Amino acid sequence: MRKQTWVCAHKAKGEWTDLTDSSRMLSSATCPDPAPGLAEPLLQVAGVVVRFGGIVALGGVSFDVGAGQICGLIGPNGSGKTTLFNCISGIYRPGRGEVRLEGRSLQAVSRHRIVDLGIGRTFQNVALFRSMSVRENMLAGAHHLGHTGFVANALRLPAVRREARSAQGRLDQLLDLLRLREVADTPVGSLPFGTQKRVEMARALIGQPKLLLLDEPAGGLNHSEVDELEGLMRRIRAEFDLSILLVEHHMNLVMRVSDKVVALELGMKIADGTPDQVQNDPQVIRAYLGEPVAAQPAQAAHV
Amino acid sequence: MRILLPLASVLLVIAAAALAFVASDYRLFQLTMVVVYAVAILGLALVTGFNGQISLGHGAFYAVGAYVTAILMSLYDVPYWATLPVSAVVCAVIGFLIGLPALRLGGLYLALTTFALAVATPQLLKYKLFEGWTGGVQGLTLDKPDPPFGLQINADQWLYLFTLGVGVVLFILAGNLVRGRIGLAMRAIRDHPLAAEATGIDVALFKTRTFAVSAMFTGIAGSLGAIAVGFVAPDSFTVLLSITLFVGLVVGGVASIAGPVFGGVFIAFLPNVAEEISKAAPGAVYGVVLIAFMYLLPSGVAGGLGRLLRRAA
Numbered sequence: 206m207r208k209q210t211w212v213c214a215h216k217a218k219g220e221w222t223d224l225t226d227s228s229r230m231l232s233s234a235t236c237p238d239p240a241p242g243l244a245e246p247l248l249q250v251a252g253v254v255v256r257f258g259g260i261v262a263l264g265g266v267s268f269d270v271g272a273g274q275i276c277g278l279i280g281p282n283g284s285g286k287t288t289l290f291n292c293i294s295g296i297y298r299p300g301r302g303e304v305r306l307e308g309r310s311l312q313a314v315s316r317h318r319i320v321d322l323g324i325g326r327t328f329q330n331v332a333l334f335r336s337m338s339v340r341e342n343m344l345a346g347a348h349h350l351g352h353t354g355f356v357a358n359a360l361r362l363p364a365v366r367r368e369a370r371s372a373q374g375r376l377d378q379l380l381d382l383l384r385l386r387e388v389a390d391t392p393v394g395s396l397p398f399g400t401q402k403r404v405e406m407a408r409a410l411i412g413q414p415k416l417l418l419l420d421e422p423a424g425g426l427n428h429s430e431v432d433e434l435e436g437l438m439r440r441i442r443a444e445f446d447l448s449i450l451l452v453e454h455h456m457n458l459v460m461r462v463s464d465k466v467v468a469l470e471l472g473m474k475i476a477d478g479t480p481d482q483v484q485n486d487p488q489v490i491r492a493y494l495g496e497p498v499a500a501q502p503a504q505a506a507h508v
Numbered sequence: 509m510r511i512l513l514p515l516a517s518v519l520l521v522i523a524a525a526a527l528a529f530v531a532s533d534y535r536l537f538q539l540t541m542v543v544v545y546a547v548a549i550l551g552l553a554l555v556t557g558f559n560g561q562i563s564l565g566h567g568a569f570y571a572v573g574a575y576v577t578a579i580l581m582s583l584y585d586v587p588y589w590a591t592l593p594v595s596a597v598v599c600a601v602i603g604f605l606i607g608l609p610a611l612r613l614g615g616l617y618l619a620l621t622t623f624a625l626a627v628a629t630p631q632l633l634k635y636k637l638f639e640g641w642t643g644g645v646q647g648l649t650l651d652k653p654d655p656p657f658g659l660q661i662n663a664d665q666w667l668y669l670f671t672l673g674v675g676v677v678l679f680i681l682a683g684n685l686v687r688g689r690i691g692l693a694m695r696a697i698r699d700h701p702l703a704a705e706a707t708g709i710d711v712a713l714f715k716t717r718t719f720a721v722s723a724m725f726t727g728i729a730g731s732l733g734a735i736a737v738g739f740v741a742p743d744s745f746t747v748l749l750s751i752t753l754f755v756g757l758v759v760g761g762v763a764s765i766a767g768p769v770f771g772g773v774f775i776a777f778l779p780n781v782a783e784e785i786s787k788a789a790p791g792a793v794y795g796v797v798l799i800a801f802m803y804l805l806p807s808g809v810a811g812g813l814g815r816l817l818r819r820a821a
Contacts, residue, residue, distance in 0.1 A: 294706060320708035332703035334696045336763070344689075345696045349708025351689045355717055358688040359681040365688055408707065 245308050247272045247448050248293070248416055252302030255288055255472075262288040264472040265302060270416065270465075275442060275449045277459035277480070280469035281492055286452045287329060289469070290420055293450070294326045295319040306416065320349050325414030327405040329421050329452075335394035339385050339404050340376065342393055346408035347372040372411070379407045382440070398425050410441065416448045417441070423455040431455060435462050460484060468492065521676055525669060533664040537736065538776060540668045543675040544733040546772030549756040550682055550765070551725030556754075557762040558686055559718040560698030561610060565622030567750030568629040569599050569723040573730025575633065578648040578740040579641050588653045588735050592674065595731040596724045603723020607716035626750035633742035647741025650734065671732050678725060683765045685721070694718055695763070726753075759801050761808025770809035774801075 246269035255263040263285045270276045278286050291297045293304050295316040304311045306322050314322065325346075334342050351368045358365055380386040383403045388396060393404050402422060409417055419438075423431045435458055438449055453459045459466060459480070466483040468476040476486040483489055527539060552566045576595040580586040586594075606625070610618050633642050642648070655666035685691055693714050696704040705711050734740050752775050760771025782793035805812040 296702070296706075316705045317708050317710045320706065326706055328703065328706075332700050332706075334699035334703065336699055337692070337695055341692055341695075345692045345704070345709070346707045348689060348693055348696075353689055355685065355690055355721060358690040359685045361684045361688070368689065412707065 246270060247274075247307060248450065249305040249308075250289070250293070250302075251305065253289065253292055253299040253304065254301040255285075255292060255297055256300050261472050263292070263299070266469065266472070266474050267302070268467045268474060268477050270448050270450055272415075273442065273446070273448055274464045275438060275451060275462055277463035277466040278450060278452045278469065279454075279456070279459055279466060279483075279489075280475075283471070284469040284492075285472040286469055287420065288472075290326070290418055290450075290452060293416075294324060294418060317349075320412050320414070323413075323415035324418065325409035325412050325416070326418035327402070327409055327420055327422060329424065331398070331401045331405055333393045333401055333405055333408070336392060338390045338392055339396070339407075340380075340389045342404055343376055343379065343407050343411050344372060346411040347375070349412060375411050375413075379410055382444070383407045383437070399427075399430050402426070406437075406441075410445060413445070414447055416450060419449060419451045419453075421452055421454060423453055423458050431458055434458065438462055456484075521672075524672055528661070528665045528668050528672075533662070536664045536668045538780075540664075540671045540736045541733070542772045542776040543668075543671045544729050544736060544772075545753070545756060545775050546768045547675050547678050547732065548726045548729035548753055549760060549768035549771040549775075550679065551722045551727075551729065552753050552757045553760075553762065553764065553768050554682060554686070554694070554725065555718050555722035556757060557764065557767070558691065558698065559694045559715065559722075561607075561715060561719065562615060562619040563622040563722070563750075564619050564754055565625035565629075565750050566722075566726045566753050567745055567747065568622075568625045569603060569726040570730035570733065570749060570753070571629050571633065571745035572602060573599050573727030574734035574740045574745070575642060575648075575730075576727070577731035577734045578650055581650050581735075582648045583641065588650075589670070592728055592731050595727050599727025599730075600720040600724040603727075604716055604720035606723070607719030610719060611712055611715055623747070623750070626747045630742040630746050633745065642742075645742060647739060647744075650738045650740075652738055653735065667736055671736060674728070674732060678728065679765065679769075682725065686765060690714075698763075755798065759798070759805075759808055761810025761812075761814075764808065764810035764814075766813075767808050767810035774809075 248270040250266055250268050252265045252267050253263050254261070254265050266285070266289060268276075278289065280286050288297065292299050293311070295311060295314060295318075298312065306324060309322065311319065311322070334345060337345070350372065353362070353365045353368055380389055383406060385400070385403060385407060388400060393401055396404070402425075406417075406419070406422070422438075423434055426434060438451075439462065441447070442449060451459065451463065461480075463480055465478060466476070466480050467474060468483055468486070468489045470488070470492040475488040475492060476483045478486075524539075528536065531539060548566065548570050551569070552563060555561050556563055573595045576598050577588070577591040580591040580594060581588055606622075610621070613621055632638075634645055635642075636644070638644075652663045653667065653670075654663060655661050659666065661669075686694065693704070693709045696707065696709055697711050697714055701711055737744075756771030756775040757768065758771075759774045760769065761767030778794060778797060779790065782790035782797070785793045801809075807815075
């Protein structure tokens, strides 16, 4: 239902012009280079193939995310968005193709080293450390910035205190930015879902990522919270100088906040371009609504 | 709160030390065993409470610590205090080695594997090949250490103060460990291993090292226990010991540094109390008290006290 409203909204604004002609001109091949003339893009997804048994979850997906970009990743359920996310964050290894960050392949990087290279993420269903407080969750997110080991910590050597102090500044900044100060010492398990999502974002941000992966940040949020999220993403990008790759079903949000949008269907990229280009792409429209001539939108639209 | 807790701990330690000069020798032996058990449970708390790796076999590390000390003292005339670091290293290495296969075993499977370790321990200690060291079924007898520096106290008083001193140091080290970066990583792995990895925590490394540290603590407790009892034999380290330590952990409060102290008091005194209540069926009394504890304080004594303090604050 939600997708239908999105399409209709744009139809009403007159952006829904001729389905057949104008959108063909903006086919997925004409995606603009994210940073023309500049150095290589921050993230390169190059021909990534992932198979689970006989099922092809991703059938050779390629796209780039430039430095400072917000890139939306859309597609119906089962199109491979989360699989792609898990490839970028090292949980899955692509069978073929590779993911590169700043030109460096992530193929041989172990999972816990991904964050060192500058990729932070949130999870679709919130994966917090439930028994720990908001503050502790965030400090755990700064783990990879520290180096002290068991012995230094047991003896509480000066280096341990130094590390604790250096994490404190960023912790304070994020507590304010994400409005978490009042619940800083509350165990996260007892917080409302929307707040937990902000904690997860704070935990990812304290690790100083260059690329932030957000897996359905708007899921389960109400209208005003979604608006707040949009502002938050812009602020985060500006203040922390990072790129955001966003998987989201909330089309309005994706189209408003993204610099570019990549659409997947059944493990293949079907469109890649500016929000305007992608939402007018005939393949995207078909993926979400079914064949326009068939006039059976309810069948293919998914919620 | 931040000042109150350390202050209370310091007062508690001073009070505990003062007991050396008022309690009878038998009571002092019991109090020594409270400290020994508290340290053993502290080790278990690190790996099970803070890191989420269930071990039903920590009695095995306790036994190894006890035997390292006993062998060094009785066969090689090493002074009792010098056996502690050796025992710590030996137990840490064994703990690390057992932590490696533990990586592949989650939850209940790990619990059963460690349980098997506890079952096998007494038999391994009786094994003919090791008899020259372990004394076989007979075990080894140790001399009670004398007070040093010409202190005017008896051997029981000294033993209690020595054990208390080592225990306090170990509790401080463990407290430091769990409140900093390492403790956060240990708990993060317990709560959500996948998210822990995504935040840059090397799960395998932390799990094996935590196992090693845990075994080290419990091993040192075994050493202290051997010195206090003055005797080691295979049948002191049956599977019941491992279960008793686990009971102490749960009763005291699983993920807590103070919890093991209560757990130590519980497992050191409850058998005697149960015997006083019913000579015929102390086991039944023990069981009933245990069930009552779990019913009234599901998060252990430390958890219950914590809630009480928060409500008061």
